[in-house]
Amino acid sequence: MLQMRTKSMRDACSEVICEIGRENTRIIAMQADQDKTFQLFKKNIPQRYIDPGIAEANMIGIAAGLALSGKIPYVTTIAGILTMRACEQIRDDVCYNKLPVRIVGHGAGISYGTLGTTHHAIEDLAMMRSIPNMTVIAPADAIETIKAIKTSVDYPGPIYIRIGTGEDPLVYEEGDSSRFQIGKPVVLREGDDVRIFGAGSCLAYALAAAEELQADGMEVGVTNVHTIKPLDEEFLLEQGTRARLIISVEEHNRLGGLGSALAEVFVGKVYCPMRVLGIPDVFSEVADREDLYTRYNLDASSIVRIVREFSRTV
Amino acid sequence: MDDFLELKLRSEKIREWIIRMVVRAGKGHVTPAFSITDILVALYFDILRINPSDPGWEGRDRFVLSKGHGCLALYAVLAERGFFPTGVLGSFSQAGSPLGGHPDRSRCPGIDVSTGSLGHGLSIGAGMAWAGKFDSMDYHVVVLMGDGETDEGSIWEAAMFASHKGLDNLIGIVDRNRLQMTDATEKVLSLEPLFDRWHSFGWSVHEIDGHDFRQIEDSLNLAFSCHHGKPHLILAHTLKGKGVSFMENRPEWHMQIPNKDETARALEEIANRIDALRRSSHVADED
Numbered sequence: 001m002l003q004m005r006t007k008s009m010r011d012a013c014s015e016v017i018c019e020i021g022r023e024n025t026r027i028i029a030m031q032a033d034q035d036k037t038f039q040l041f042k043k044n045i046p047q048r049y050i051d052p053g054i055a056e057a058n059m060i061g062i063a064a065g066l067a068l069s070g071k072i073p074y075v076t077t078i079a080g081i082l083t084m085r086a087c088e089q090i091r092d093d094v095c096y097n098k099l100p101v102r103i104v105g106h107g108a109g110i111s112y113g114t115l116g117t118t119h120h121a122i123e124d125l126a127m128m129r130s131i132p133n134m135t136v137i138a139p140a141d142a143i144e145t146i147k148a149i150k151t152s153v154d155y156p157g158p159i160y161i162r163i164g165t166g167e168d169p170l171v172y173e174e175g176d177s178s179r180f181q182i183g184k185p186v187v188l189r190e191g192d193d194v195r196i197f198g199a200g201s202c203l204a205y206a207l208a209a210a211e212e213l214q215a216d217g218m219e220v221g222v223t224n225v226h227t228i229k230p231l232d233e234e235f236l237l238e239q240g241t242r243a244r245l246i247i248s249v250e251e252h253n254r255l256g257g258l259g260s261a262l263a264e265v266f267v268g269k270v271y272c273p274m275r276v277l278g279i280p281d282v283f284s285e286v287a288d289r290e291d292l293y294t295r296y297n298l299d300a301s302s303i304v305r306i307v308r309e310f311s312r313t314v
Numbered sequence: 315m316d317d318f319l320e321l322k323l324r325s326e327k328i329r330e331w332i333i334r335m336v337v338r339a340g341k342g343h344v345t346p347a348f349s350i351t352d353i354l355v356a357l358y359f360d361i362l363r364i365n366p367s368d369p370g371w372e373g374r375d376r377f378v379l380s381k382g383h384g385c386l387a388l389y390a391v392l393a394e395r396g397f398f399p400t401g402v403l404g405s406f407s408q409a410g411s412p413l414g415g416h417p418d419r420s421r422c423p424g425i426d427v428s429t430g431s432l433g434h435g436l437s438i439g440a441g442m443a444w445a446g447k448f449d450s451m452d453y454h455v456v457v458l459m460g461d462g463e464t465d466e467g468s469i470w471e472a473a474m475f476a477s478h479k480g481l482d483n484l485i486g487i488v489d490r491n492r493l494q495m496t497d498a499t500e501k502v503l504s505l506e507p508l509f510d511r512w513h514s515f516g517w518s519v520h521e522i523d524g525h526d527f528r529q530i531e532d533s534l535n536l537a538f539s540c541h542h543g544k545p546h547l548i549l550a551h552t553l554k555g556k557g558v559s560f561m562e563n564r565p566e567w568h569m570q571i572p573n574k575d576e577t578a579r580a581l582e583e584i585a586n587r588i589d590a591l592r593r594s595s596h597v598a599d600e601d
Contacts, residue, residue, distance in 0.1 A: 069442050
C-alpha cells in the first residue's frame with residue numbers, strides 16, 4: 001500500500017461548519033450524540049447547536065421543522081445509520097417538502113473499517129440519489145469538503161454530503177484555490193486511453209494508479225465526479241465519448257452508486273467498454289480500511305491490475 | 315343562545331363537504347376525517363392566529379396534520395375559512411388537483427407541512443417550536459396525531475425531545491378514537507395508559523371530549539396561554555365516523571365509500587342536525 005498524505009475530513013468539516021455558522025445566523029447544527037464532525041460549532045456556537053440524542057429519524061424531522069421556519073440546518077451522524085434509519089424522514093419531511101436541510105454523513109463507504117458492517121455505508125449514494133429534489137455530493141478529500149460545505153449554504157433544496165472518518169487521503173494540495181461548483185465534475189488528470197471517473201477517497205488511489213500506468217505508456221485521465229446528483233451529462237458524455245476505456249471507482253456497492261449513475265448517462269450514447277469498481281454487492285467485511293480497499297479492488301495496485309487486464313481484453 | 319352554534323353548524327357543513335367529496339371522487343378516508351372535524355373547526359375558526367390571504371405569514375400559528383389521511387376535514391375547513399375557493403373541493407383526488415389523498419404543501423394553500431406516512435409530524439412540529447422560541451416569536455405549533463399513529467416510535471422520540479427542550483409553544487392533540495385501520499387500538503397494539511404515558515414523557519396532559527366545543531376550546535386556550543416549560547398534549551376522546559350513525563365506531567368504514575342509499579342517509583342525518591340546531595337557536599332567541 002503506498003503512503004498517502006492524509007487529512008481528516010471530519011476535522012475539516014468541524015472547522016468549516018463553525019466558520020459558516022459564525023457568518024450566517026440561520027445555520028443550526030445538529031449532531032445525534034456524536035462529537036468531532038460539528039465539534040467546533042458545538043463549542044463556539046452552543047445556542048444554535050442541538051443534540052437530539054441517539055434518535056436519527058427525529059433529528060431529520062426536527063431539521064425539517066427548522067427549515068420550514070427559515071433555518072438552514074446541518075445535521076450529522078454516521079452516514080449509513082443516518083441515511084437508513086431516517087431514510088423516510090429524509091424522503092418525506094425534507095425532500096418532498098423541498099427543504100434546505102444539509103445532511104452530512106461521516107464514515108463514507110468502508111471507512112469505518114473494523115467497526116464493521118453496520119457502521120459502513122455502501123448503500124447511501126443509491127438511496128439518496130433516487131430521492132427527487134436531493135443533491136448528492138461525495139467530496140474527494142478534506143480540502144474539497146471545505147469547499148463543498150461553503151458552497152452548500154445558499155444552494156437551494158436538500159443536500160446529502162458524505163465524508164470519511166479520520167485519516168482520509170488528500171487529493172488536493174493545501175491551499176488549493178480551484179473553484180468548486182456543485183454539479184460540475186473536475187478533471188484531475190488528462191488522458192483518453194482510459195478515463196477513470198471517481199468520487200471520494202477512491203480518487204487518491206485512482207490518481208496513483210494513473211501515474212503508475214503512465215509507465216506502461218497508457219494515458220489515463222481521472223475525473224472527480226464529486227456531485228453524484230445532479231450529473232453534468234453534457235460534460236460527462238463529452239469525456240466518455242473521447243475515452244477508449246472507462247472505469248468508475250467508488251466506496252459503495254457497485255449497485256446504484258456513481259458507476260450506475262454514469263452508466264445511466266452513457267447508455268446508448270457512449271460505446272466504449274466500461275468497468276464499475278466498488279463493493280461487489282456483499283456486506284462489507286470487518287478489517288482495516290486499507291485492507292478492505294485491497295480486498296475490494298479499490299486500492300492503486302488493484303486499479304492498475306484491472307486496467308491492464310481490461311485493456312488487453314478490448 | 316348556544317355559544318357554539320356557529321361552530322356546530324360549521325362542523326356539519328364540513329361533514330357534508332366530506333361526504334360530497336368522497337362520493338364524487340370514489341375514494342378517501344371519511345371516518346378519520348369525521349373524528350377530527352370538530353377540533354379542526356375550533357382551531358381554524360376560533361383559536362389559530364392565521365391569515366387566509368397570506369398563508370405563509372411568518373407570525374402565524376402553525377398546524378401540522380400528522381395523520382395526513384384526515385385531510386378531507388382539513389381541506390374543507392381551509393376552503394370554508396377562505397384559503398381557497400370551496401369550488402376546488404370537488405376536484406379532490408382528481409388528476410392534477412391540489413387536493414390529493416394526503417396533504418401537499420406545494421399544491422394546496424394553507425398546508426404547512428406535507429404529510430402522509432405516520433409518525434413524522436411531531437418531530438417537524440418540535441423543530442418549528444424550537445425555532446419559534448429561538449427567534450422569540452410568539453406563535454404556537456399544533457400537531458394533530460392519530461391514536462394508532464402513536465404506535466410509531468418516532469412519536470416518542472419527538473415527545474422526549476419536546477419536553478427536554480421545554481417546548482411549551484408546542485401543542486400535540488391525539489385523536490383518541492380508539493380505532494386504527496384494521497381494528498381497535500387496544501387489540502392491535504395497546505396504547506393504554508395513554509394519559510400516563512404522555513405525562514411520564516414530561517408533557518402537560520389535558521383529557522377532553524373531542525366533540526364538545528367547550529372542552530376543545532378551554533383546553534386549547536389553556537395550552538396557548540400556559541407557558542410553564544412543558545409541551546401540551548390534548549388527549550381528545552373522539553368517535554371515528556362522528557356524525558353519521560352507521561359509520562360511527564366501525565373499523566370497516568376507515569376507507570369505505572358510501573353507496574347511493576348510504577350517501578342519502580348520511581346527508582339526511584347531517585341536514586336534520588343542521589335544522590335542529592337552527593330551530594333550537596330560534597327557540598332560544600324567542601325566549
